[in-house]
Amino acid sequence: MTSMTTTPPLDPALTDGRRQRSRSSRQRIIDAMMSLMANGEMSPSAARVAEEAKVGLRTVFRHFDDMDAIYAEISAILAKQLLPIAMAPYRHSDWRDNVRELAQRRVQIFETMLPFRLAANVRRYSSPFLMGQYAQIVNLERELLLRQIPDHVRSHRLRTEAICAALAFQNWSLLRHDQQLTAEDASTTTMLMVDCLMQSISEP
Structure with missing residues (x-):
């Protein structure tokens, strides 16, 4: 008889922490873009936004297409x-x-x-x-x-x-x-x- 295994439930605190970090990264990207434009950078690149937001370039495109x-x-x-x-x-x-x-x-x-x-x-x-x-x-x-x-x-x-x-x-x-x-x-x-x-x- 084959034994059945079940995936343990995710820790709600861990899930909430990931969501909060994701929301924080997204907001930092938006804030960085607005800050760059407010300071005279008329066409900031994704790389420049990532640098200003202190996130990786992949993070920018994970949140925004x-x-x-x-x-x-x-x-x-x-x-x-x-x-x-x-x-x-x-x-x-x-x-x-x-x-x-x-x-x-x-x-x-x-x-x-x-x-x-x-x-x-x-x-x-x-x-x-x-x-x-x-x-x-x-x-x-x-x-x-x-x-x-x-x-x-x-x-x-x-x-x-x-x-x-x-x-x-x-x-x-x-x-x-x-x-x-x-x-x-x-x-x-x-x-x-x-x-x-x-x-x-x-x-x-």
Whole structure:
């Protein structure tokens, strides 16, 4: 008669320890990627991320299929932090006041996102995932602004497009990165642009 052997049950403490170490490694990889981008490395390699996270390169790809998967994780973190700001109800009855409030929100959101969107822009031309995400973000930003602009104002098509351009991330990047303005000066400049454009639109 053949004897039957059974595999001893796994020690729950050992299993929990492995899970915790796995979660810790994954978080260190994400934190390392965000830290590198925040410090000006626009396109860090997997090897560079592994070095910063103090993990092996194989560990990076055990947790993430490719670099786009890390970008997706970072995008989810930023969305959780910033979407409530972007989507909050507006408090004013006058569309101009709502656009000013939207501009103030954009300043806060764009400044937080600046290093990460610059890094994604560098990579998006070789990444269908990041290119698709870029299009979604641009469309959402435009839609949220147009919701605050009444129909009779949208009939001033080019002025409306100018407001959209003034409140686009590319404009914030130009002011902060290319013209090297401080966040405070870039904010003031953005509000000046928006106010001048709104004043140029006549009411019916």
